[in-house]
Amino acid sequence: MxxxxxxxxxxRAAEAGTGQGAFNVIHLETAEGLVAGAEFAGLPVVLQISQNCAEYHGGLEPLALATLAIARRASVPVAVHLDHAEDEQLAYQAVDLGFGSIMYDGAHLDYSENVTVTRRVADYARARGVYVEAELGKVGGKDGAHAPGVLTDPAEAAAFVAATGVDALAVAVGSSHAMTERRASLDLIRIGQLKTALAVPLVLHGSSGVADENIVAAIAAGMTKINVSTHLNGFFTRAVREYLDENLSVVDSRKYLRAGREALTPEVSRLLNLFSRPPFQGTP
Known part of the structure; x- marks a missing residue:
């Protein structure tokens, strides 16, 4: 395909009122496992490569080219996205490599500088037909996700989108990155306010820390793109650990990485099905 x-x-997801799963690639086996899960579900998926991941691999291009190749041979629709690029030049590189979308993350900058740089990145990307996501508010670590000034303000978000011309906006509504327990509390009222204020889809980062029922509620309130990384990394790592515990003499890394890769398939499929449920219409 x-x-x-x-x-x-x-x-497609925004029009249907459903969620679109976007899952992070860590290495080749992750990309293969994520696509296998999407194919098992018969549903589209977005594969994401973060700036941190690119730095781990010594640069974006090698993993990007492999991920793009995996996406092209999939039997379901697969898009490739650059996640959390704070480096402006990395965003341009992803556009030039053929990514379908990029996220420039200027949330660490003051508002005016965030607008300036995001607008510059958006102009470059959109001139080349590439979808642009940005972030406003701070989706941080486990501490401070509900602190004053951290959650995204709807009026400021509307002004930011108008000033930058981005296609989607990642908003801070109570989730946190890298959570290993699914106990984050989302501000569903704020999600609804943001949905009303903005004409672009909303993106939920830090979804690994959000329980299924709360993700479904967030989608119903207005979220479209649902980013998951840590939660799926746990499935991969537990399968590798279990394989090594049971096969103490193994030295061929393909054997235990295969176990990790295969462990992704059912959970990726389950999540994609969960996110793609039609919105509840109520009793006729």
Whole structure:
């Protein structure tokens, strides 16, 4: 199947009122496992490579080219996205490599500088047909997700989107990155306010720390793109650990990495099905 533009997947989900799963690639086996899960579900998926992951691999290009190749041979629609790029030049590189979307994360900058740089990145990407996501508010670590000034303000978000021309906005509504327990409390009222204030899809980062029922509620309130990384990394790592515990003499890394890769398939499929449920219409 031809590599699918992220814009197409996002517009389809936003129109239907469903969620679009976006899962992080850590290495080749992750990308393969994520696509296998999407194929098992028969549903589209967004594969994401973060700036941190690119730095781990010594640069974006090697993993990016492999991920794009995996996406192109998939039997379901697969888009490739650059996640959390704080490096402006990395965002341009991803566009030039053929990514369907990029996220420039200027949340660490003051508001005016965030607008300036995000607008510059958005202009470059959109001139080349690439979908652009940005962030406003701070989706941080486990501490401070509900602190004053951290959650995204709807009026400021509307002004930011208008000033930058981005296609989607990651908003801070109570989730936190890298959580290993699914106990984050989302501000569903704020999600609804943001949905009303903005004409672009909303993105939920830090979804690994959000329980299923709360993700479903967030989608119903207005979230479209649902980012998951740590939660799926746990499935991969537990399978590798179990395999090594049971096979103490193994030295061929393909054997235990295969176990990790295969462990992703059912959970990726389950999540994609969960996110793609039609919105509840109530009793006729």
């Amino acid at each position: 031809v590599l699918t533009p992220t814009r197409e997947l996002m517009e």
